[in-house]
């Protein structure tokens with residue numbers, strides 16, 4: 001039996017990324033409460049070496065076996081850190097015996113298997129990895145019901161919703177009296193850009209989010225507003241509401257992250273400076289509160305809060321995501337696969353920014369029959385979409 005005063009063991013998936021850095025910043029402020037026991041990444045050996053030296057985890061895992069071998073050499077002087085590799089290594093981090101809390105911070109569907117492993121192992125799981133919910137959200141939620149895992153959203157909007165909904169330890173979030181969930185969208189770097197120039201968008205421009213500092217893939221998703229499409233799906237899966245009860249409103253300042261509208265006319269909003277340490281600290285400590293290193297919102301300094309309806313012409317990815325949500329779970333899995341491939345190709349320099357939506361639409365239009373609602377079938381469908389999109393890009397019609 002664990003001593004009540006003992007720090008909570010943390011396993012952090014995606015430790016070398018943006019969510020990883022924000023999580024470790026919060027954890028480092030509270031080493032009396034939290035202890036890093038396991039970390040994972042893909043192949044950034046130098047970053048992982050720094051984390052090993054600073055946090056001395058018992059286990060680290062690199063998905064890439066060459067990176068794992070290099071890391072073993074680099075930290076051979078640290079006798080107390082084991083290095084695992086491949087998919088088994090990610091699962092070992094996700095289910096580490098000394099970790100009561102797991103942070104799912106891997107980018108993309110690559111994070112699904114370790115996230116699900118943590119849920120099946122009954123851990124408290126803080127989910128940033130929205131793609132895992134988009135591809136297999138119903139299976140993750142069902143697994144949590146079976147294992148007793150407590151799932152807490154740390155995507156800022158979903159954490160904002162969570163904070164505006166009544167929730168008590170040991171009980172599911174209550175949706176009693178809820179009419180609508182509202183997610184805010186910043187509009188990204190191209191909210192006001194002349195549409196005629198979107199064909200010239202550079203990778204640097206697309207990754208320069210006006211309010212948030214994030215990894216490259218989610219930054220591009222914010223620019224196309226696919227991020228909000230993925231988040232609508234994420235909200236439906238996580239909170240169990242139909243699509244027509246999840247709305248998006250453009251709010252360029254990113255001070256209001258989400259709102260819950262109740263039957264009695266009340267609208268509750270969660271606000272704060274755009275800094276991921278707040279939702280991470282909220283979920284780490286829930287139902288308590290800990291300092292996150294984030295200043296409270298200066299309302300007078302903020303001055304004004306603007307809201308507008310999303311522009312469907314400028315942001316076709318939002319409608320694509322809504323259509324996929326309507327079409328079924330296979331369609332949302334395929335949407336994710338197509339988007340990951342298209343965004344990677346844009347980041348590689350092989351696809352124009354303004355062609356991303358068309359590439360995804362073409363893949364969705366070619367989709368075979370809706371798959372069964374099993375993990376294998378959904379992953380198979382997502383992988384079909386990746387192959388289909390890759391082939392379509394190779395045919396070169398989108399250049």
Ligand SMILES: NC(=O)C1=CN([C@@H]2O[C@H](COP(=O)(O)OP(=O)(O)OC[C@H]3O[C@@H](n4cnc5c(N)ncnc54)[C@H](OP(=O)(O)O)[C@@H]3O)[C@@H](O)[C@H]2O)C=CC1
Pocket residue numbers: 013014015016017018019020040041042043044045063090105106107108110128129130131154155156212213214215216217218276
């Ligand atoms: N950044 C943010 O503020 C927010 C992020 N999110 C979500 O959180 C997730 C992470 O985003 P972000 O931190 O920005 O992304 P980053 O690109 O900054 O970091 C990604 C992390 O995932 C690891 N990774 C990538 N591929 C694999 C793989 N195949 N196996 C194991 N690990 C892998 C990377 O390792 P390596 O460094 O070795 O490549 C890195 O640690 C995404 O799903 C995103 O949508 C949600 C809300 C806000």
Ligand SMILES: CC(=O)[C@@H](O)[C@H](O)COP(=O)(O)O
Pocket residue numbers: 155156157184185186187188212221222223227228276
């Ligand atoms: C910080 C976070 O949660 C991101 O998902 C953020 O919402 C991106 O901003 P957009 O509103 O521009 O998508």
Ligand SMILES: [Mn+2]
Pocket residue numbers: 155156157158231
């Ligand atoms: Mn978000």
